[in-house]
Amino acid sequence: MRHEYLERTQWRSLDELVAIQTGALRRLVRHAYAHVPFYRQRFRQADITEADIKSPEDLRKLPVLTREDARERASDRESVAYPFPTVRKNTGGTTGQPLLFGYDNDSEYWRQAIKLRGYGWAGYHPGDRALYFWGSPTPPGFDFSKARAKVLLDRFMRRETYVPCTVMTEADLRHVVRLLKRNTPKVVVCYTQAAAELARFINRNQLRGWGTIPVLCGAERLFPADRAELERAFGPAVFETYGCREVMLIASECEAHEGLHVSMENILVEIVVTDPDGRERPAREGETGEVVITDLHNLGMPFIRYKNGDLAVAGPADRCPCGRHLSRIAKVEGRAADLLKGADGSFVSGVAFHVLFTGLANAARQFQVVQHRDRSVTLRIVPGDGLDDTSLESIRRGCSQLLKELPVRIETTPEIPLTKEGKRRTVIVEA
Ligand SMILES: [Zn+2]
Structure with a gap:
């Protein structure tokens, strides 16, 4: 094998x-x-x-x-x-x-064997009770050996819970928290950004009612600020894939x-x-x-x-x-496509915005940077409790440092929707 x-x-x-x-x-x-x-x-x-x-x-x-x-x-x-x-x-x-x-x-x-080993490092083993907080309704399939397929499949279906993370209203997030409390999975396998969102919700409302649950993040990059939120909500066993x-x-x-x-x-x-x-x-x-x-x-x-x-x-x-x-x-x-073009033709990595907003987590719960075809930029932020004139000024100053003289418009919005695949795009460069 x-x-x-x-x-x-x-x-x-x-x-x-x-x-x-x-x-x-x-x-x-x-x-x-x-x-x-x-x-x-x-x-x-x-x-x-x-x-x-x-x-x-x-x-x-x-x-x-x-x-x-x-x-x-x-x-x-x-x-x-x-x-x-x-x-x-x-x-x-x-x-x-x-x-x-x-x-x-x-x-x-x-591919299946590599996945099993990689997930194993986070403490996941086939047959474990797992909560999938995943982008698509179809399970990210493990290969079931042919002879015992039916038996294994039955066991898996009882032990694995799939929650699509593409749509997340507050009621949906509460539902996931209920599942976590009721089932206490051995591991959470998730889309990174959606799980970070869930973690922020748990932390904000002080809903954590469990010990350490290993979290396996995939499909998107794991930013340090999101890792910190996940560690607060689930414990220190956070694994990026x-x-x-x-x-x-x-x-x-x-x-x-x-x-x-x-x-x-x-x-x-x-x-x-x-x-x-x-x-x-x-x-x-x-x-x-x-x-x-x-x-x-x-x-x-x-x-x-x-x-x-x-x-x-x-x-x-x-x-x-x-x-x-x-x-x-x-x-x-x-x-690599998430690179904004500065006024002088230089490139600005979208990652720089994550660094900027890590220090302003109280002011902006989420953000999205959109560069339009004329190179002007719209910055959307979901305001946090700490958003005031001072923090807004810091955001404005940070943006102009990153983008030099490019025009930036700041908009606040109650939420930034995920893509239909369940991913969060923090940088969009319109082609
Ligand atoms: Zn190592």
Whole structure:
């Protein structure tokens, strides 16, 4: 079983883990070169063959696969020999056009096993009583082994509670608190922003009536202020996970809470910085770069050096205090698309607003920054108890520091709705 294998490999030395990655990478590259028209062409254009990729470093000889390439050349990226893509999906349409992609059965088993291990670090085990506070009404499926599927499924259905977090009125939030008190789940699995909202509601109304419940956050970035709210509402066991629909779980936080461990046995992650001369290089520790992923076990429709549009901070190279050598991402910064353009053409990361509002949590419970096509900015805030002329002035001053001379309009609003997928977008750049 892959899960048992992963339970063992997580304790291997870095050299052994890199050897495992290298083996899987060479197999993937051999297959892609021989049987995937898009990659055969790519190799030829780069004037290399499969034999030139012997190690993860050698991958840099290939250009990155952009989202646009992946979308436009979808049929060429399918394998023409076994294994074929058997699972087909597309990315959600919150930004831009959806991307169609596929993967084979073996890749699906790896994805499930990686998820089980990552969730296990937060103390979640299949069969545990879990509350899913999730964006879609369909459960984020675990793979049930075929023979015992029915039995397991029944047990799961009794033990797992799903609450869609897409619509959240005060009555809905109270309902979730009642469920938490009645069922006391062993773990809460949630969309980050929706759970942070729930935590703020619990803290504001002093509704916490339970000990520590581990919280597994996914689908969105976890900001320090939100983590603090979650820790107040559920205890210190808050775990961030990072993934994307195309490859599922990429990295997850361990019990040491010092960054996110990359699922090295299934995914090869590069964090890439482009220097002013246009040359690419790996990010140094603590440096922000673009996330580039290679999905090691998807031969059916390979993703090799795929730039998924996220930014992340490279983690420390040394061993984590938990004892694992699996490499680490220090922080996930979110989508590269969430960059505002300043008046002088410079870019302002949406993350800067989170830093600004962390210090003003009393004044603004939530915020959303919208940059319009003429580059002017509307800042929406949900006022908190502490919103007064002084704090409003601080917000105004902070914004003008970030955005230089761009015109900013501040609006207050009773709530900022989530997207239909249940996500909160704090930065919207209108195209
Ligand atoms: Zn660790």
